Each structure stands twice: as C-alpha cells, then as structure tokens.
Amino acid sequence: MTSQTIKFEIEKETKNSIRYKEVPVEGQAPIVGSLYVQKWFAGTAKSLEVTIEKKD
Numbered sequence: 001m002t003s004q005t006i007k008f009e010i011e012k013e014t015k016n017s018i019r020y021k022e023v024p025v026e027g028q029a030p031i032v033g034s035l036y037v038q039k040w041f042a043g044t045a046k047s048l049e050v051t052i053e054k055k056d
Contacts, residue, residue: 005051006049008022010046
C-alpha cells in the first residue's frame, strides 16, 4: 500500500464550489490536477492537503 499527500492552492471560485490547483513536487508531473470542493466544506481555506492511498 502506497500513500501520497498532495498540496492544493485556491485557483477559482465558482457558484457552489472552489477549484484548487495541485502544487506538484518539483520534477514530477501532477497526480490529480484540479480538485473541486464544495464551499460549505472549504470555507475560507486558501490551501488544502489531500492524502491518496493506493491499494493493490
């Protein structure tokens, strides 16, 4: 089992959600790209961290 923590920064606010863009690790391609999070959860967060766990 492998896990990776990915950092996101706010990119754009839409009607009901906020789009965050991935901050890739230097020298690596983005894993997720963009992430949409509902405003009721995101609140005023300028950045997020998401952990992805890959199960074999």
